[in-house]
Amino acid sequence: MTNNPPISKRYSEGMATRRQVLGDDHVDRAESAKIDFDAPFQELIVEAAWGHVWSRDQWTRRERSMVTIALLAALGHYEEVAMHVRATANTGATREDIREAMLHVAVYAGVPAANHAIKVVKKTFDEMDADGTGS
Structure with missing residues (x-):
């Protein structure tokens, strides 16, 4: 450059x-x-x-992480959802935190957005478990 x-x-x-x-x-x-x-x-x-x-x-990194994941899911930015789910290894947001965020997405942004985001989150969790970065 x-x-x-x-x-x-x-x-x-x-x-x-x-x-x-x-x-x-x-x-x-x-x-x-x-x-x-x-x-x-x-x-x-x-x-x-x-x-x-x-x-x-x-806000804590954990709180920012949960809000960010929910907003990205609500907006349909699923590649970014996966990136921020991976980042929870560093932010302290738990799988339970992400589950609760997805419930908020379903109620406030719509079931289809949450449904697809949950698929992305589950796949990302599987990848994290496979490579040893999951908790």
């Missing part, structure tokens, strides 16, 4: 939080796949999602 903007304090904080939540392997893969085209988008994600929101002290 040719155009590297200066790294802000918020970016540094966000990257540290992103690594704590998603793990170094995931972040390293995302960073190595970054090109000039999506670099501004990746910077936005790190600063806004991870620096401005996930780094706040008002």
